Amino acid sequence: MSYIFGPVPSRRLGRSLGIDLIPFKTCTYDCIYCQLGKTNNITSERKEWFPLENIVSELKEKLDTQPDYITLGGSGEPTLYSQIGELIDRIRSMTNVPIAVLTNGSLLWQDKVRKQLMDADLVIPSLDAGDKKMFYTVNRPHPDITFEQMLEGLIAFKSEFEGKYWLEVLLLAEYTGTVSEVRKLADCVSKIYPDRVQLNTVSRPPTEEYAISVTKHQLKEFAKLFEPPAEIIADFLGIHQQIDFLSTKEDIIKMLQRRPCTINDIANGLGIHRNEAIKHIEKILENGLLEQDTLEGKIYYRCKVKEYEDA
Ligand code: SF4
Secondary structure, three states: OOOEEEEEEEOOOEEEEEEEOOOOOEEOOOOOOOOOOOOOEEOOOOEOOOOHHHHHHHHHHHHHHOOOEEEEEOOEOHHHEOOHHHHHHHHHHHOOOOEEEEEOOOOOOOHHHHHHHOOOOEEEEEOOOOOHHHHHHHOOOOOOOOHHHHHHHHHHHHHHOOOEEEEEEEEEOOOOOOHHHHHHHHHHHHHHOOOEEEEEEOOOOOOOOOOOEOOHHHHHHHHOOOOOOOEEOOOOOOOOOOOOOOOOHHHHHHHHHHOOEOHHHHHHHHOOOHHHHHHHHHHHHHOOOEEEEEEOOEEEEEEOOOOOOOO
16 A cells, blocks of 8 residues: 655645545545545544554655655545544654645534644645535535534634645536625635635536536636635646646556556656546546556556557
């Protein structure tokens, strides 16, 4: 199991060394726009999903890559990792590299979760809906999580946290991308009072086809409804994708035409998140272009065709 990926280039975080704390795809939400696909384990249960010691020892080996940030995220919601506070402490004791946490914010109403994040340098939570109805429509949360609790958590954390707090707001055409919905969001944001508000929209295939992006022009207009105006980060992939994935299915096919690779080889070789590599591999497998072999417990993929045209 590999828990660390990168460093990968991220426009917001520079060279970001990511830590995957949660199994794919475990989350408190099942967002209609999620680019990681449907949540197959929707939960509010916090636990040590992977052994802390294994994560720490793998991280130690990667610190010489000198990243700009160490980013706690994962294939779902990282605050579901019950040892996240201890992990932050352990990272602090090993390096001065700043620590960022990318979270959907759904568990910040829990005192314990807020306390565990206090020593991070930057926390980027998200807010995708300005009221309960839209929250259930867009985020499809675990039944334990209510809109009111989620919003209270975002507000409480801002009042206690001394690090940087950037709030990401993702807008969807025909859902949250309307003037009236953005006004509701802006109203919530005025209660949270984040250091920055960053507007985003869908930029990769979403879980539900009907989750579509707003235009750049609309984003610019919506940004003015926040006080102070929001920043626009539409060409980012959103906090739950963490990084700007640079490679495509075509790059992976080219790589596999040269030599057989594991998922980790692909992810490391192309500087992408392992889950992004898995998504592409699943699609290419469906197209019948790959064969796979297992060697010493590892699965290797190889491209069956020499000339790739359109997978
Ligand atoms: S977008 Fe983030 S919060 Fe929503 S389902 Fe995907 S991983 Fe979970």
